[in-house]
Amino acid sequence: MSGWAGRILLVDLSSGKIEVEVLSPDLKLKYLGGRGINSRLLYEGIKAGIDPLGPENLLIFGTGPLSGTLAPASRFTVTAKSPLTGILGDANCGGGFSAELKWAGYDHIVFKGAASKPVYLWIFDDQVEIRDASHLWGKTVPETEIMLKQELGDSEIQFAAIGPAGENQVGLACIIGSNYRGAARTGMGAVMGAKKLKAIAVRGTKGVKVEKPKEFFLLIEELCEKIRNSPIYPRLSVYGTPGLTTLLNERGYCSVRNLQQSGGFEEIDKIDHEALMPFFVKSKSCVGCIIHCGHFFEIKEGPYAGEKGGGIEFGAIGPFGTHCGISYAPAIFKMANLCNQYGVDVLGFSTILGFAMEWYQRGIITLDDLDGIPLEWGNYEAAIKIFYKMVKREGFGGLLGEGAVRAAAKIGRGAENYITHSKGLEWGHADIRAFKGYALNQATATRGADHLRGIPGGELLGIPPEEAQKKFGTAEAALPTSYNKARMVLHYQNLCTLADALEICKFNTEIIGQGIGIEEMGRLLETATGVAMSKETLLEVAERIYNVERAFLVREGIRRKDDAVMGKQGQEAVASGPFKGERLDPDKFNQMLDEYYQLRGWDKKTGIPTRKTLEELGLNDIAAELDNL
Amino acid sequence: MIRIKVRPFFQLKEILKEKELTIELTPDSTVLDAIEELTKRLSPSFKDAVIDKNSGKVRSYYRVLLGGRDLHQLDDLNTKLCDGDIISFFPPVAGGNRAT
Structure with missing residues (x-):
């Protein structure tokens, strides 16, 4: 089989032993790669509890069979048990690391154990070394990048590294790759820090063998044409995801001051795409992608003059902006940059910051709790002070770094009523109460509340009723407020699972109305690897991956009661905007969950995959283990 | 007469050089009437840019919101307007990457 490099790199950080294992055909065909194989390896490789x-x-890094080719599929997934949520953790990242790892001849890296002192892993094709990283410990990610490239004498090296937040095992710590791309959610940086692994640096020269080069090339041309001609392409290309801010604000999707208002942010003009354009100096693509959504900026005047960086997304503009009430764009750039430099999940930090601002507004926390820092709405200087404390795990900042659920539990005094999460992963910058399919996805996503697990793009961005009827069996699926969404959510979750297993960037897929759907994924897979899979077989792969992940959660104690939107968005009605008064009705939500379980083949009472479902997917070993719980 | 606020976004805003404009329509007017009125005021090609002649509906890549809601959640172009309603127009963004 072409496409895959066919090798897993096994690194025992405790003993220093490095081995190479063959990637089995069974894993390739049943899980494809990336998130799929990672999740299976984690399930098998660790015990519950x-x-x-x-x-x-x-700590597992995974590329896909298309990574390193011309396909827009050079992302990678990092998987481990999450220190933030205690369940499955994973995070997905773009840039150039994945392609370079494939060119060096590896599909996955599995780290076990922990080093006794800081180290980094250097991979140059078949030469793999664990090297001392004492001199890199304490450095930010950009500093680490410069030092690694100087030390290894190659400016083309690709890397994945942690900053001080990961070293200090902050719950919100992430892993940053080249081009300011981050494997952000669920605290993967903290796991890397606990293993004292500062970075992986990689250089590869082997390339990727493609099974049918001519057909593959023609298919890439066809898909590029399709993507370039779609209406989504120029918006992402010109503005990046900040181009969505005004639309989402108009639709009542943006949380304003932690959902005290939904959309209609009064100062949106100061942080929308037009306000940001003067700061953008260039944009860059990940390997194999024509969208080049990654926008790089430079601030030329004001208190943050000289600040340069990249990776500005709606995921920073929305949550720091409307959710925290910050309308000074350079401050948002500054804070996003700090997150990238110190290795912190931008979405996680900005979301929790908004929760904390409401705690302060309501007197749940006081200046004494905040070490004298007035965390008022829009006070970015206070937010930056809190950030520095968080990465050092000092005072109130340190508490926030443990994640919203733990912070709220320690604070008490009703703090938990002002956070939103599912399974311990915070979510709050976007109002999902009117978008019932979105809410169902957040409740059932296998890494906690997360849009990238199955955001129903058709519901959020709009889909004509006739298309909804055709795809999901009901025109009602086009209506955000309809609870007739189980089939729609299943479709998008399967699509996202396949995209993650093939490491395709979701911006190129049907998820946001782009050209790569399941059929195109099959064609890419066949021409690149020689493995022909029908749509039905690909969907079975997606179901298998999702059920392995669900089994991981079940093994850690997750049950039906946990498949919910918890906290503020689960309790309160929408306060303003187009969907004022809308709420998540518990009875209707539970009925939708019943339908979802039915489609998934999970027990309606417990939420555990049935033996029949697992056996149909060839997961007999997992069925046996779950029987013994 | 009823007064309707119109919010243009992206290049429509650039062309109009206004964040918001107000149009006056007779009572019982619909979203389609508002588009007809804007076509008279702005450009004869405005209606064709927004509405697909074949289906008679808003083009799939053009977003028109009434009070933040998609028209297909309401009564499409036949949705009746009330005094003070806000219609937002999101045209597709044209061209390639400007930030190079």
Whole structure:
């Protein structure tokens, strides 16, 4: 089989032993790669109940069979048990690391154990070394990048590294790759820090073998044409995801001051795409992608003059902006840059910041709790002070770094009523109460509340009723407020699962109305690897991956009661905007969950995959283990 | 007469050089009437840019919101307007990457 490099790199950080294992045909065909194989390896490789920050946790990096080719599929997934949520953790990242790892001849890297002192892994094709990283410990990610490239004498090196937040095992710590891309959510940086692994640097010269080069090339041309001609392409290309801000604000999707208002942010003109354009100096693509959504900026005047960086997304503009009430664009750039430099999940930090601002507004926390820092709405200087404390794990900042659920539990005094999460992963910058399919996805996503697990793009961005009828069996699926969404959510979750297993960027897929759907994924797979899979077989792969992940959650104690939107968005009605008064009705939501379980083949009472479902997917070993719980 | 606020976005805003404009329509007017009125005021090609002649509906890549809601959640172009309603127009963005 072409496409895959066919090798897994096994690195025992405790003993220093490095081995190479063949990637089995079974794993390739049943899980494809990336998130799919990572999730299976994690399920098999660790026991339930282990300490996520202990040496028994695994840290797995995975590319896909299309990574390193001309396909827009050079992302990678990092998987481990999450220290933030205590369940499955994973995060997905673009840039150039994935392609370079494939060119060096590896599909996955599995780290086990923990080093006794800071180290980094250097990979140059078949030469793999664990090297001392004492001199890199304490450095920010950009500093680490410069030092690694100087030390290794190659400016083309690709890397994945942690900053001080990961070193200090902050719950919101992430892993940053080249081009300011981040494997952001669920605290993967903290796991890397606990293993004392500062970075992976990689250089590869082997390329990727493609099974049918001519057909593959023609298919890439066809898909590029399709993507370039779509109406989404220029918006992402010109403005990046900040181009969505005004639309989402008009639709009542943007949380304003932690959902005290939904959309209609009064100062949107100061942070929308037009306000940001003067700061953008260039944009860059990940390997194999024609969209080049990554926008790089430079601030030329004001208190943050000289600040340069990249990776500005709606995921920073929305949550720092409307959710925290910050309307000074350079401050948002500054804070996003700090997150990238110190290795912190931008979405996680900005979301929790908004929760904390409401705690302060309501007197749940006081200046004394905040070490004298007045965390008022829009006060970016206070937010930056809190950030520095968080990465050092000092005072109130340190508490926020543990994640919203733990912070709220420690604060008490009703703080939990002002956060939103599912399974411990915070979500709050976007109002999903009117978007019932979106809410169902957040409740059932296998890494906690997360749009990238199955955001129903058709519901959020709009889909004609006739298309909804055709795809999801009901025209009602086109209506955000309809609870007739189980089939729609299943479709998008399967699509996202396949995109993650093939490491395709979701911006190129049907998820946001782009050209790559399941059929195109099959054609890419066949021409690149020689493996022909029908749409039905690909959907079975997606179901298998999702059920392995669900089994991981079940093994950690997750049940039906946890498949919910918890906290503020689960309790309160929408306060203003187009969907004022709308709420998540518990009875209707539960009925939708019943339908979802039915489609998934999970027990309606417990939420556990049935033996029949698991056996049909060839997961007999997992069925046997779940029987014994 | 009823007064309707119109919010243009992206290049429509650039062309109009206004964040918001107000149009006056007779009572019982619909979203289609508002588009007809804007076509008279702005450009004869405005209606064709927004509405697909074949289907008679808003083009699939053009977003028109009434009070933040998609028209297909309401009564499409036949949705009746009330005094003070806000219609937002999101045309597709044209061209390639400007930030190079």
